[in-house]
Amino acid sequence: MSIIEIRSLAKTFGKIQAVRGIDLTISRGEIFGLLGPNGAGKTTTIGMLCTIIRPTSGSGLIAGFDIAKHPTQVRQKVGIVFQDPTLDTILTGRENLQLHARLYGIPRRERKAWIEEMLALVDLRDRADDLTKTYSGGMRRRLELARGLLHRPAVLFLDEPTLGLDPQTRARTWEYIRKMVQKEETTVVLTTHYMEEAQAMCDRIGIIDAGKIIALDTPDNMVDALGGDIVAVRAPAPPVEALGALPYVSAVQCAGETVEITMKSAPLHLAEVLSLIPDVASVEMRKPTLNDVFIKLTGRDIRNETAENGGGWVETIARHRQKGT
């Protein structure tokens, strides 16, 4: 059963086409990762689905409600965890959830029980009555996750849920997300810069570039589609064309001094490949990852992208344009 149905969804800010017609169906209970370079249109897409940004054209249904025609019902059905922290730091953890419960019309008699349940789920019961400004980054994130799920949304949107957290906290945050999703059968749509995490967490991945979805599949299928292993060779002058002509080589990509060769059965053919390259400094062989898929499709390495400044230029323009509408 599909919970999100998007048909040719598009958004134009003035002359800039931030999202150029996206078609996407996401089924109930799925964890879906939306990946893309900065400015690809991720935030704009999620913004439209959360009814924060009005689409220029196309349509989107969430839990049966049209995002343009019934924004209030859609809002009731979705939970959002923003990239930047949005907790009320003058309030305690519990008070933040109480405010949220009131805003989402959770009946008074259920409020207390639901809040306690969520606090327990994210292990924040003993700190619930402290002001959130005293929380660590990881605790804030957890409280935001609890808040996002408090009104039992059908879909939870997570924009970079682990950004700025240390690796250990990141791993724990994903554990919480998984736990919560299993419990409530929530559909999750997330964006992240951490490819390993996307690969491990997501049932399906959509790679978005320049406002269009350019690949849509399970992470495993995407990696398999790359065709074999990757051999990275450091050498001053690799013969790119000769390497590309080899029958078992599916891709050759140069990045500075390093050439990355994607090939089938690398151990078998490694000697021949190396014999073609003069002055080899070092060789490294590895299994491809989602990051390699990303580089191949977008021509960019997501690890070199920074998300700390709160989205790319399209998102920034989006914010400025939105004021006028």
Added chain:
Amino acid sequence: MRTAILFRELLGISAVWWREFKVFWREKSRIVSSIVQPLMWLFLFGSGIGASLSVSDVNYRDYIYPGILSMSVIFGSIFFGLYIIWDRKLDVLKAVLVAPVSRISIFFGKVLGGCTDVLLQVVILFIFSFLFPSVDPRGIPLALLFLLVTSVALVSLGLALGSLLESLEGFQVISAFLVFPLFFLSGALFPVDERLPAWLQKLVIVNPLTYTVDGVRGALLGLHDYPISLDLGVITLFALVMIATGSVLFSRMK
């Protein structure tokens, strides 16, 4: 269906109101300074000038009591509204703005929150009214009504400006070029009559807060330049215009 939507919106308004009250109550130092500051005006400034001056046979300190009450409301209300600039910077509002509650309801929740804060301060200042012999306590309810309507108007004005402004620098500009002139030209500290220079008189007449101060002073001291009904009419009209402007700008705010 209709009543369900109305109920949801009312719940939304009360949620925002509840939050503002929590925040107000938590910041005790702010409450204390907002009470102490007007008392300093009354007892340090008022007593000082009052030593050599009285207006219409009323001691100057008593004379400015209604004006200082108005001052508390003017500063408290506008700055409460403008505070959303800060909320937006810290992204505190973001989570509220994506809730299934209309912007108008969030706006009204904020207005109610601001009025509650400001009027609680005013009520505390009323407790001190026994120290001002010329003040007639029977006028307090009417004075409170004036101050409530004024507070609604000015919180709305603050929210309207806060919706437009992006940076905290705007805060200073508004303070210098709007709040202080509104206060000085309201007659809070001096009588507004034909003795004033003509240009000053004109500015005073177009300042809606002149009618607040006149109404409050009329209620508490029996001294007023305009009919009380005119005062109330002007300030109510001003409040309605500000609510309309504020709710439109707040709804468009990004």
